[in-house]
Amino acid sequence: MGRMPGQTTAFATLHLDHSSTVDRAAEELRRAVFEGEVESGTPLREVALAASLGVSRSTVREALGVLVAEGLATREPHRGVSVARPAASSVRDVCRARLVLEGAGVRGWRDADPVDRRRVREALARYTDAVAAGDSFRALNEHHLAFHVSLVALTGSPRLVAAAEALMTELKLALAQVDRIRRNTHDQAESHTALVELLEADDVEGAGAFLCDHLEDAAVQVIGALGLG
């Protein structure tokens, strides 16, 4: 598509046509990983993927590079790319890093842009609504992590938000492996409401401590669910 020479009218296709073949391939690979279609540690063969996705090996290779950069896969020289396998240490590190980033957001609650504060409330609402509506674990995780990212956004720093999103991506990889095992996302929803209530009461200190416990707990839960003691 994309011809029609005589047309000079600007079409709406400009917005989503922004997708290149590499982007689509990378997105498909991400989906396959999060959907659990490929297990952790599975090697991603270039030729096989090229055939399966109907694109050239060069394109697959570039898409794999994106996955590796996102931390969803690892590349070993001359041994190719395989789906990253979450280690207990990396889960702990992700949560420690999250504590720093989200803690910074929480501490900045008072001075934060009102718009960002509103976004936190909205993210919480979407999360609790999704829980009440009994959405899929995938959707719940998505809303849950989006809420935590919205906390980082309180800092007003795009780069910290980007860093937080990278951490969440890594976490989603880990969660993709234990999705069906755990369902206590419910309690977490209430826990998050409590966190925001502390913030609304300007109890930044308390909210910080709450967050610290919450993340500590999250790390333990995930590691336990992964069976990595």
Added chain:
Amino acid sequence: MGRMPGQTTAFATLHLDHSSTVDRAAEELRRAVFEGEVESGTPLREVALAASLGVSRSTVREALGVLVAEGLATREPHRGVSVARPAASSVRDVCRARLVLEGAGVRGWRDADPVDRRRVREALARYTDAVAAGDSFRALNEHHLAFHVSLVALTGSPRLVAAAEALMTELKLALAQVDRIRRNTHDQAESHTALVELLEADDVEGAGAFLCDHLEDAAVQVIGALGLG
């Protein structure tokens, strides 16, 4: 290793044993950017670089992808990759993000691994020594930023350190453009010594405030030197 056909390279090729051609190409591009051989905004043409580096276009393309991922360059669809141009807003954001990361390290001074504390002292020593020895700007910047990264390492989180290094890379890009203009790196060295002394005295609060001022000042100075008001 792979073959390297006749090349028009203007400089000696670096052989690091277990490094791929892509890595070497990316490293060469980084060097060219930091060395100021290419100005900000300069388009990086794939065929020209392939010829200049003596590698294939595929390899150049992959190396450019690395540069883009590092934030040293930007890619616009169908318009290619060009050296990123630092904006005032991005410099401010980098410094705000640094404050969060380095602040977390400073606050964790007491609980930090003694090895990491020692590394901070060593990084400071290397920096001040380099200043005393009258090293080049490039070397001073390198030591200076390494010191700040060592503060982040106090958190013990590899991911936060990686994030900090990414921020420093972006900052180096900005500094590469105003290198010769600034000379007050000296005062900064003393300032850093004072910071560590506060830490040694367990005055974490004071050190944090000190760091906050330091980073605020750094942002202003860099933006001013860039002439971006």
Added chain:
DNA sequence: CTTGTCTGATTGTCCGACAATCTGCGGCGG
């Protein structure tokens, strides 16, 4: 059971090709 070698599979890199797209220039009409 250990060790060395062979063979097939896979990656890293190169080359050439082509359509789609961008950019700058010159012509045409107003």
Added chain:
DNA sequence: CCGCCGCAGATTGTCGGACAATCAGACAAG
């Protein structure tokens, strides 16, 4: 004279094939 149109060159995005280097497993030898 100015602005719009389209053309030609340059550049990217993607493809397909090729080959050496390297890795993994089987297999034979000690």
